[in-house]
Amino acid sequence: MATRRQPGGRPRDSQVDHKILESTRELVAEAGYPALTVDQVAARAGVGKAAIYRRYASKAEMAFAATMHGQWPPPLPDTGSLHGDLLALARAAHTRMATEAARQVAPALISELAGNPDLEARFQDTFLAAEHAGLADIIGRAVARGELAGAIDPAVAHLLLLGSLAAGLYIINLTIDDSTITELAAAAAAGITALAARQHPSAG
Numbered sequence: 001m002a003t004r005r006q007p008g009g010r011p012r013d014s015q016v017d018h019k020i021l022e023s024t025r026e027l028v029a030e031a032g033y034p035a036l037t038v039d040q041v042a043a044r045a046g047v048g049k050a051a052i053y054r055r056y057a058s059k060a061e062m063a064f065a066a067t068m069h070g071q072w073p074p075p076l077p078d079t080g081s082l083h084g085d086l087l088a089l090a091r092a093a094h095t096r097m098a099t100e101a102a103r104q105v106a107p108a109l110i111s112e113l114a115g116n117p118d119l120e121a122r123f124q125d126t127f128l129a130a131e132h133a134g135l136a137d138i139i140g141r142a143v144a145r146g147e148l149a150g151a152i153d154p155a156v157a158h159l160l161l162l163g164s165l166a167a168g169l170y171i172i173n174l175t176i177d178d179s180t181i182t183e184l185a186a187a188a189a190a191g192i193t194a195l196a197a198r199q200h201p202s203a204g
Helices: 014-031 038-045 049-053 059-069 082-097 100-114 117-145 154-171 178-199
Strands: 003-005 011-013
Touching: 011 014, 014 038, 014 049, 014 059, 014 100, 038 049, 038 059, 059 082, 059 100, 059 117, 082 100, 082 117, 082 154, 082 178, 100 117, 100 154, 117 154, 117 178, 154 178
Parallel strands: none
Antiparallel strands: 003 011
16 A cells, blocks of 8 residues: 655555545535535545544645645656747646636635645645746756756746736636637746846856
């Protein structure tokens, strides 16, 4: 049985992880996020509430992990260009972020983050750290190909691409189609290229 070690040395059962996330997805699909409770998830998954709270600080964090994040970011191919890599990432992100469940859960989590520094730190250290690492890989490949004068902060690249996508979906409430995703990726690629040139002028 696969396990993952938690902070403090206690191994974490990946089968329990799967049951919690799958049960959360099912319950959100059946009745919507507002009706979701940790008690319901524990009962559906056949685990104790303590097992859930060892993994997630709140209902919103649990639902976000289940409906949007999971094994994210997924392995993405090297398309051969910065724009192509960013477009592949943006399309994969949109597939998760534009679902009805995600549109219910994300605003609730954003609201919780605003008033909970501990939850914000957990969000930064888990979800955002994984996305930044994926963007760092994309930027590194672009530098190696000679497309970029040098590396930039992946957090800035995240704001340019995934931050814009999230704002469009959850704040402005836009319906974003593939042509818009393509334009967002092109704009992000242009911004990253310009920023790299400004930060690394001697490489130009």
